[in-house]
Amino acid sequence: MLSRLRTRQALVLCLSKMTSAQEKKIRQTGCDARFDNLTRQLYATDASIYQIQPLGVAFPRSAQQASAVIHAAADAGVPVTPRGAGTSLVGNAIGEGLIVDFSHYNRQISDLDLEKRSIRVGAGVVLDQLNDFLKPHGFCFGPDVATSSRATLGGMIANNSSGARCPIYGTTADHVISLEIVMADGRVEKIGASHKSLGNERAKIEDLVRAAAAEMTERWPPGLIKRWPGYGIQRFLRAPDDLTNILAGSEGTLAAIFSAELKISPLPREIGLGLLFFAAVAEAMQTTVELLDLKPAAIEHIDRPLLDQTKGQLHFQAARDLLELDTKPCESILIVEFYEDVAERLSILQSRKIGLRTKILTDPAQMNMVWSVRKSGLSLLTGCIGPAKPVAFIEDAAVRPAQLPEYVRGLESIMKPLGLTASYYGHAASGLLHVRPVLDMHSADDLKKFRQVADQTSALVRRFKGSLSAEHGVGIARTEYMRDQLGDELLEVMREIKWAFDPKNIFNPGKIFEVGTDRRAVPTSQRDVPTRIDNHLRENFSRPIELPFQPVLAFAFKDRSFTGNLEQCNGCGGCLKQSEIMCPTFIATHDEVMSTRGRANIIRAALELRTNGHDPLKSEELDAALSNCLSCKGCTPECPSNVNLALLKAEMLHARWRRDGLPLRERIFSNIDLLGKLGCLTPRLTNRLLDSKAVRVAMEKTIGISSQRSLPHYASERFDKWFATNCSGGLRPPNGAHPPTPESGYGVTGRAPLQRNRGRVILWDDTFVRYHEPHVGVAAVKVLEALGFEVALVKNRRCCGRPAFSQGNLDAAAKLAKQNVTILSLQHSLGRRSLGEGGNAPILFLEPSCWSMFVEDYRELRIEDAENIAARCFLFEKFVDDLLAQEPDALRFKHESRSRGIAIHPHCHAKSILNPSFMARLADRLPGGKATVLDTACCGMAGAFGAQVEKYDLSVQVAQRLLDQIDSQPPGTEVIASGTSCRHQISDLTNLRAKHMAELLADALA
Ligand SMILES: Cc1cc2nc3c(=O)[nH]c(=O)nc-3n(C[C@H](O)[C@H](O)[C@H](O)COP(=O)(O)OP(=O)(O)OC[C@H]3O[C@@H](n4cnc5c(N)ncnc54)[C@H](O)[C@@H]3O)c2cc1C
């Protein structure tokens, strides 16, 4: 082990670094440029299987800065790779020189011209951002990549991306009017049909392309709508006055795009989907051809391997139900979309009675549900358990739709003898299936098969006169096949184009043209590795990750392994989106290190000893990645591969604390339940101390608790004490008597039976309810008793362990978990024996982070019997809503009509397990209730996170989305938040006091 580590260290040490002179030159431009190891590791991968560590990353704010930085890099002999969101699948967006990230600052949208149907965008504008801007005007940008939530227009143009609706919109190149580009020598030029710049280059390219016209006709017969063999010379031949035809699809190998003038399209007036279900993929392929006469906007194919990956995933359950996958299984589905004359065309489709069954959808929410499954295709597939994953390398080949059945047979005949399987999904109407053979890239045998499949598929595609890459680009994976696909003549034409733009091979070397294969090429670095499909693979393939610790967590819900879950991150960039719950720190900052992908990449870098100091558990890089993760669990349900950063982080921290000892602050934060107990001994004194400026400054200096943050006060009467003195069948009986409870010996403090007795429920009085917010517990008891439940608390309960778990103090968390499960199990067995129905009592939680501990993390901690206890645990709101769904009159509310709206901010742990819509349903049961679930992610407080002095600003930044949502509500709206930290954050940053749902219900009871 040690010798392997040393070998790795030696390898790491000999990696190239930028010289200080080169670095200085680039810094002098004034452009934000970073050369630290953290940044270099963050940008070493994209969504591909490849890894190349760059020398640095620049983030230009203006075309002038981009020009200066590219000029300086070129002068210093440093290659440049432009980059957007880094969602390229075959290594297009990585390089060993300077990465120029256009996605960080360059997000301006301007010059909307509805008459001309055009708009100007910065290269870093994201497709969804553009479409959100255009929608109110009735327009959209046509090409619809599946990565629309993060793919940038710069990346889309450079990859000539397209999507499902290619039959009506074509590809991105078809929508470019003009481009503002930065050349290798730093010149900023405008190109397009109406611009006369680069006249010499244009004339030269026109001559070259005209001379190759016959060869193009021979090699590329018509019928492919997504053909894309390197540079768009066929497109240019049709419009030789427009150099954008060459730039679009050039994968950053010719120039950098700073901004673009684009064509926009009117939104369709109506949309409808027909879903056709088949017993075999071959049938679906055949049908695709038969449907083209209906002129669909899209025909997409999804098959069973992909659909199977949605099983058990909260995020996709509604779509599974809609498609009736559990009751009416199928092997494959065609999604046929129509724009215009929808009813007529859908009815023709239905009348054809194709396949097993047909389903028609016109409801936008339902149609979106189906599209979300299709769009998450790749990540769903790579989310499969185990080291073998569907690998992207032949995933972008296209043939004419009529050739699909034969092409699929051809692929099967390549893979079958090698014992390989694959999913076949994608843009059937364009003849493009994203086929990803399932390979274990850690295994030498599978690496051989990887090459065999690539070689044979290249030959197969050539036989069909198809296109090896149709929308994802050539990248690293397909560069070595360019000669095979294009032939010498066309490849030479493209090489001449490259030299016309970039004579020193500065831009993205090694993509489209192999490194070192041209006499004129300037060597790009001391590590001139030829571009081959099997070079530059991610390090964990050739050197399996060795953990310097024994993981303690089970990763029970998916991979059952730390490394397995870590390797689930395929770089797809789903966590770079600006909506929903994953990942709130990226949404707030736009920084790669603040994304789930960034964090997973840095954990991998640390374990591969690529961090400074080569300590796998402790480094600045790891701190930057892990300490800012809120452990909000947003990634658990939303990352289609189920990367679970909260668990990965807890495990990494735990390994470090075990080795180095638990720091004081983490120890304190792990023990807030004990602090609560102590604080409540002398609440007035403690609260006075907590409010004292001097004490707070001292706390900030010694243990790093921000003095800007209010600390929760201790209650004058603890909730459990209140409960013990107020139980005689009703709430606060007149005489305040508290009869002894017969069950106290069984670990549960019970209350006397009620008139309408529904049996017993156990209320989990968490740390916050018990010591800080007893009124929430009182309200819950009031509601539960009104429903007819006998409420009990758990005697001698311990803290649920969430605070310790969040700090990576997993030994302490496991100890607490074991004690709680033992108490509850004992109560269960004794209860069953002596209390009849009482022993199985549901356990209700007011605090979602405690509930998620019981239902998820106790199992992760491998606590015996945790599963049985989890089955009895319910979120208070869900329990009440489920009951009211069966018996709407079980609670009687005051009949005053509510004039105030209700805005609900659900806790992210609740959202990670349940669809939060039930909370609005519950609040809507109040007379006149008008509830909205706010579109928020984590509140930013995240337990103790927001109280740390160095995290305060980030915590407030993350909260901004919640604050904006609250601000947008009508005045007087009541804000409901079930998490104590969420309520705390809201009261710290607004003038509002948010309530728990229990309070809302209790206040409204008749
Ligand atoms: C899950 C998944 C699904 C996908 N589905 C689709 C799909 O439906 N259709 C599709 O076409 N693609 C798809 N892709 C591929 C990819 O998302 C798209 O090609 C996307 O448009 C790339 O945008 P990006 O901002 O991530 O670019 P990047 O990946 O960052 O870069 C793409 C290429 O463009 C170059 N580049 C980036 N910005 C610039 C610039 N400003 N100037 C010059 N060159 C630049 C880079 O050097 C690189 O060669 C998918 C990828 C994933 C992971």
Ligand code: SF4
């Ligand atoms: S964390 Fe998930 S969503 Fe983000 S890049 Fe990795 S696989 Fe994609």
Ligand code: SF4
């Ligand atoms: S747990 Fe939350 S903050 Fe951490 S990576 Fe996942 S989504 Fe981001």
